[in-house]
Amino acid sequence: MAVRSAEITREKLLNAAHELFVERADHAATVSEICTRADVNVAMVKYCFGNKDGLLDALLEQVLSGLSAEIERLSALDLSPDDKLRRHVAEIVRNYVRYPYVNRLMNGRLMNADPGAVDRISRSFAIPARDWYAQLLADGHRRQGWTELDPTLFFFSVVGLCEFFFAGRPLLERSFEGKLDTDMVDRFADHVTTLVLDGVHGPR
Amino acid sequence: MAVRSAEITREKLLNAAHELFVERADHAATVSEICTRADVNVAMVKYCFGNKDGLLDALLEQVLSGLSAEIERLSALDLSPDDKLRRHVAEIVRNYVRYPYVNRLMNGRLMNADPGAVDRISRSFAIPARDWYAQLLADGHRRQGWTELDPTLFFFSVVGLCEFFFAGRPLLERSFEGKLDTDMVDRFADHVTTLVLDGVHGPR
Incomplete structure (x- = not known):
């Protein structure tokens, strides 16, 4: 062929x-x-x-590499650490809207515990994201007095912070009588951004 | 029988x-x-x-009702909102250690979109937790100057914050060379508590 x-x-x-x-x-x-x-x-x-797993891995890699490319673009901009983090969190939330299946796909491949799949997720997303957080947290600490946080733990908490809202959509729509529309997504992005921004700035 | x-x-x-x-x-x-x-x-x-789904639902309900019972006990204690939230976050993290499968189980049942399963998750956990957050956020705002946050969005972010660390365990252990032992769990609980506590206290 x-x-x-x-x-x-x-x-x-x-x-x-x-x-x-x-x-x-x-x-x-x-x-x-x-x-x-x-x-x-x-x-x-x-x-x-x-095989099918190969197709799933390729799709996941495509989505995650897109996320990493956005991080690279953001990293090159002349913005304060606060503004970079704000844009980044909003970007993660938008990505869950665009790729609502990414969680299930990633967690499924992680749970599968195939070392090759885990390494591909690391290379295309987890390591670049964690390294960027390390740099951003250091910058924020120096330039804007952010509290000192572990970049690996920060990686898990920021990604997770945005995740359950989408995985838990049936709870939102059925139990809390909300609707996952543009307005709700914007409100959630604001909410998460506020929590994380105030979180990194440390105690009053 | x-x-x-x-x-x-x-x-x-x-x-x-x-x-x-x-x-x-x-x-x-x-x-x-x-x-x-x-x-x-x-x-x-x-x-x-x-059938098997009925068994899974019963197991999930048992775990989630345990979480809600802990919230009730905590709610009755004479503690500041800061202390209650601190204990609650640590408790969520401990629960993921005790029941590492609860996420997969809950998300699987939610994704399944069986209205009965969603309603049971709501009744045994989501609604009591969200209602408690509403009360805690109001208390914290009044007594300790917490920022005003939407309790429903807060529910999704606090639960999610603790979730991906456990779902992403292969990333932690293989890519970041960490080990999910007691020390790491304690560090993660501290990290999440710090983020959320500083988050609810709002901008400096």
Whole structure:
């Protein structure tokens, strides 16, 4: 198969999986459903990704690398640590709206405990994000008097802070009678930003 | 079957599922594995819980009701809002250590979008917790000058804050070369407590 044509098929399969995961409350789809949506022969999954896990890993890597690229862009801007953190938190929240399945996908691959999958998640997201937090926390401490925080623990808490709101959407909509619309997402982003910003500034 | 005997079988099955979920990295077990561990006939799952989902719901309800009972005990103590929140956050972290599978279980049942399962999670945990946060945030605002925060959004962020650290354990141990031991859990509890406490106290 020509390289160019294989590339196009790969893209089609990733887009089809993305679409199906976004549409479905359980963020799940079979290989056959993904291939039907992509209008691609089932055998191409093996050809392009080895197997379904390979396809899931590639999709996850695409989404996480996008997050890391945003961090790099943000890092290059001439902004105060406060402003960088504020934009970053809002960006994480927006990413959960764009890729509502990323959690389930990442936690599933992490739980699977396949060392290769964990390493890919580290390389494409966890290590770059943690290293950027380390630099940002040091900058914030020096320039804006932020409290001293462990960047690894900060990584887990900031990512988690935004996560349960989306995983817990049925609670929001059914139990708390909220609606996950643009206004609610904006309110949540403001809320998280306020908590984290005041958190890093330390005790009054 | 005598009521007393059915009660004992029910307990055995819940304990066996708890044990297996704690032992396994993927927090999963088949009905047959649970019954073998409990030394109970497979037919008893249907008798006691209807089906596997019923068993999972009962286990989740047991864990979440325990969390709510702790909130009630804490609420009755004569402590400042700061101290209550500090103890509560540490308690959530400890609960993830005790029940490392609770996330996967809760998110799985939420994603399943079975209204009955969502309502049980609401009743046994989400609503009592959110209502307590509403009272605590109001108290903290009045007595200790806390910033005004939405209790529903606060519920999602506090629970999530503690969640990803445990779901992301393979990242901690493999990518960041940390070890999830008692010392690390204590450091994480301190870190989260600091962030949230400084967060609710608002801008300096």
